[in-house]
Amino acid sequence: MMPVSLEETSTDAEEMDSEMAMESPIRQKQKYTIHFPGAVKRSAYRFDGQGNFFNKDWDLSEGQGGEFCWYHVELPRSNQKLAVGAQYLIDVLCPPLKLHDILSLVTSGPFCGNVDGALVFRVNSPGPTVSKFTQRLAARISENTVITVSLGKVPRLGFSPTGQSLLSEIPSVEGPPSHRLYGEKDEESSKQAPESNGIVIREHVLEFLLTMNHSEEADNPVPTRVSNLLVHIVDTHVDHLQDIVTKLEIELDSIELELDKGYCTWRASFS
Numbered sequence: 001m002m003p004v005s006l007e008e009t010s011t012d013a014e015e016m017d018s019e020m021a022m023e024s025p026i027r028q029k030q031k032y033t034i035h036f037p038g039a040v041k042r043s044a045y046r047f048d049g050q051g052n053f054f055n056k057d058w059d060l061s062e063g064q065g066g067e068f069c070w071y072h073v074e075l076p077r078s079n080q081k082l083a084v085g086a087q088y089l090i091d092v093l094c095p096p097l098k099l100h101d102i103l104s105l106v107t108s109g110p111f112c113g114n115v116d117g118a119l120v121f122r123v124n125s126p127g128p129t130v131s132k133f134t135q136r137l138a139a140r141i142s143e144n145t146v147i148t149v150s151l152g153k154v155p156r157l158g159f160s161p162t163g164q165s166l167l168s169e170i171p172s173v174e175g176p177p178s179h180r181l182y183g184e185k186d187e188e189s190s191k192q193a194p195e196s197n198g199i200v201i202r203e204h205v206l207e208f209l210l211t212m213n214h215s216e217e218a219d220n221p222v223p224t225r226v227s228n229l230l231v232h233i234v235d236t237h238v239d240h241l242q243d244i245v246t247k248l249e250i251e252l253d254s255i256e257l258e259l260d261k262g263y264c265t266w267r268a269s270f271s
Contacts, residue, residue, distance in 0.1 A: 039076065040074060048066070049224050051222050068226050070145075073089065074154075077129055077132070080129060097147075106149070109122070146229055156239065159220050159221070
């Protein structure tokens, strides 16, 4: 039996380490670049915890002190596989997110649990991604950062400072038909009754508010804590789902009315 020198053992070990590094891409340091520019829409906000918010760069940094950040990704409504959506998220969220973070955000089916120290929940409805009735929402919540992913655009996700919301205004009753536009001050009413200086809310606006149960504008109050932000995200998506159902009911009522008219016309032609 021939003795093995220390030099040969060292060389063999170096070759094995090199081969393992070649076979395991996870251990290699990669240069992260954007491979799908413009594939998804992104929004980033920073909140100071005092009722103010600011647009920020997409750096996925954590909030400092009393501040917290929100990063939102909007996946396109296209006929794509889950793997493509996962690639889009990897492109814009890695680093710092890891692979199991991405999988927890994009996988089908409901989920709620702890993933790498963060709370992750996911709510998905069945159906093709191109359908406007298919809704998907996923969120990753850490101490000072919230990352959300939605399928398609969700209206009214923005904010407005306190006191600048239509819902926080003092309304005034619309008088006889005139040239006043929605949102203008009722000057005639204010001359007759100086104590009334509200904003005139026209009838069609009231009908919309009563039907949809929310304003058309993104006039949500600015959250002061991560929990407030989470409530805002869920509440806005619930409003969006209610809007879809309400519009569907209106369309069905319209179709039913047209069918009734056609049936009456058909019966009249044979009588």
